[in-house]
Amino acid sequence: MYLTLDLESEEPIYTQLKYQIIAGIAKKELSPGEGLPSVRSLAADLGINLHTVNKAYQQLKQEGFILIHRQKGVVVNPDGVPQANEAYWSELESKIHPLIAEAVCRNVSEKDFLQLCSQIFTKFNIKDDES
Structure with a gap:
């Protein structure tokens, strides 16, 4: 999945990142159980602060899109995204x-x-x- 960030946008970078990952899941570019880059790796690849990536990942985790394991790293929720309630x-x-x-x-x-x-x-x- 290819991520593009608009550093000049009024939308915060972590929000852009979060929405692009959600879009990747929605478009099935990211599959359940698929690994995502570590916080440090993605931050380095995108040239942004690791706290920005961490904030996006934490929100995605809270909303059920991803899981963060100490040993497995960051993965798209293997059970799929929780259904609308x-x-x-x-x-x-x-x-x-x-x-x-x-x-x-x-x-x-x-x-x-x-x-x-x-x-x-x-x-x-x-x-x-x-x-």
């Missing part, structure tokens, strides 16, 4: 709500918003369709 749906709604509010303020139609969402979903499902 009520708490996840609530969090998802709280994240989407301000995006929709801003889209409405900018006169983005519901149809166009949903079409964009559909296009993004399609990007994640391409690998499934090719199998």
